[in-house]
Amino acid sequence: MRLLLIPLIASSLLPGQGTDLLPRIREKMTEVLLRQPNYTCTETVERSRQAVGSRAKIEDTLRLEVALVDGKEMFAWPGSKQFEDHKLEDLVTTGMFGNGNFAIYARILFLSNVAVFQDRGATQLGGLPARRYDFHVSRSTSGHWLRVNERQALVGFHGSFYADPVTLDIRRVEVVAEDIPAELGLTASETSVDYGRRRIGDEAFLLPVESRVMMELPEVVNRNWVRFADCRRFTGESTLSFDDPILAEASAPAESIEEVEIPAGLTLQLQLPNLDLMQAAVGDAIRATLRGDLRNRRQLLAPKGSIAGGRIVRLDRYSTYFALQIQFQDLDWPGGHARLKLNFDQPAFATRLIGRAQDGSIVITRQARPPLSGILMFWRSE
Structure with a gap:
């Protein structure tokens, strides 16, 4: 409602x-x-x-x-x-x-x-x-x-x-x-x-x-x-620029930036930063690290170490678990940038502590004892 x-x-x-x-x-x-x-x-x-x-x-x-x-x-x-x-x-x-x-x-x-x-x-x-x-x-x-x-x-x-x-x-x-x-x-x-x-x-x-x-x-x-x-x-006329250290670093302008298109169906392994689910809020910026080269067949699209920038769009706290949704928007690396639209697939390791709900949310049990640190997850591009 x-x-x-x-x-x-x-x-x-x-x-x-x-x-x-x-x-x-x-x-x-x-x-x-x-x-x-x-x-x-x-x-x-x-x-x-x-x-x-x-x-x-x-x-x-x-x-x-x-x-x-x-x-x-x-x-x-x-x-x-x-x-x-x-x-x-x-x-x-x-x-x-x-x-x-x-x-x-x-x-x-x-x-x-x-x-x-x-x-x-x-x-x-x-x-x-x-x-x-x-x-x-x-x-x-x-x-x-x-x-x-x-x-x-x-x-x-x-x-x-x-x-x-x-x-x-x-x-x-x-x-x-x-x-x-x-x-x-x-x-x-x-x-x-x-x-x-x-x-x-x-x-x-x-x-x-x-x-x-x-x-x-x-x-x-x-x-x-x-x-x-x-x-x-407020110093802008119709828009306002924010000095957010997380997103500013992830999207710092370079002299020459190549725009890369990421096709649907590719898998990205992202490592999330330290995330305290008891203190985090919807709207908080998230910066995750690409843990392996992103390729489309033999073509290198983005190198290992690229930074995926986004934000939390849902964080519900229930008695036994958390329901988390992250919306990634940009992938940046020296000399390159790509727009992102990703769906959470699964954690990169077998565990009962983290799963995927039917609506695509990340389900994290209270037994995971947040704050989470360095969690690896697979995401699929749309």
């Missing part, structure tokens, strides 16, 4: 209401948001699932790059050569994921007039003084979409934000979807975003630090814990 939240800034306006402190907070936050440079952060998402009557279980962990560019959120895998305007569902094809928790909610509240506010007075947040305001945004102006599989609906939302009474910085935004259509099959959708001052270059900016997302269905509750780190200035 696929769950997706898509909040957008609405274009129509409603009159705002507030107290003496609220106009100052909105003025301060408007200044803060408009001064922010285009920036990007590493986003780590721990996804869990809890069935009725059971304990919550961590499904997997995702790692992506997320950027705010001219008020719009953009996503890419870490180490991507370019950061383009990908659709979120093109990157994360299963499970619950959403945008808006990086930057959009704050912009809806403070850079438009669609929210109606109510002062709830002084309170505490994390043991520190805070001022709480409730807000409501109607469905007609929210731009807040919920999607389950192929069904989607526009909904309104309400919630609260908490501000520092001295600095006027917001510290948390809480959002609750309302009037969710029954055909979506959702009973609740809630999001909270915590903010803090983070340095980008020589200045400190108010940025999201972490977020928690919950979507509840009749039989299961899905939760995402999102953390933002390593924030830096």
Whole structure:
């Protein structure tokens, strides 16, 4: 099942209401948001699932790059050569994921007039003084979409934000979807975003630090814990180049590069690097070494020692085994390059600890005692 939240800034306006402190907070936050440079952060998402009557279980962990560019959120895998305007569902094809928790909610509240506010007075947040305001945004102006599989609906939302009474910085935004259509099959959708001052270059900016997302269905509750780190200035115009040491080394440009086509049906023996399945995340870059010359009959296509670059696209942790999928994209060697499209075949040695599932995933039993080190595997080209 696929769950997706898509909040957008609405274009129509409603009159705002507030107290003496609220106009100052909105003025301060408007200044803060408009001064922010285009920036990007590493986003780590721990996804869990809890069935009725059971304990919550961590499904997997995702790692992506997320950027705010001219008020719009953009996503890419870490180490991507370019950061383009990908659709979120093109990157994360299963499970619950959403945008808006990086930057959009704050912009809806403070850079438009669609929210109606109510002062709830002084309170505490994390043991520190805070001022709480409730807000409501109607469905007609929210731009807040919920999607389950192929069904989607526009909904309104309400919630609260908490501000520092001295600095006027917001510290948390809480959002609750309302009037969710029954055909979506959702009973609740809630999001909270915590903010803090983070340095980008020589200045400190108010940025999201972490977020928690919950979507509840009749039989299961899905939760995402999102953390933002390593924030830096976005310097590209329409794309962003990343300095990923793993992929950069694997694809370093040479003066003359021969492009080689690898036909389908060839077997590649690849040695995986040290891989800690308890710490790794979907989106992590993988660099494997070709352990024998790759030939098509007598023709040498790529020499032993060539580097296969790719990333983890699935890593599910079950009670007795791991389900792992790696997508290799490039094979590089001095003076040569080839595009890769591979399917996992089998481990290069007889073992009951590693096998192949019907869907092509690598199945690794918990008895293998990860982290894995130097595992040899056979892969078939498509």
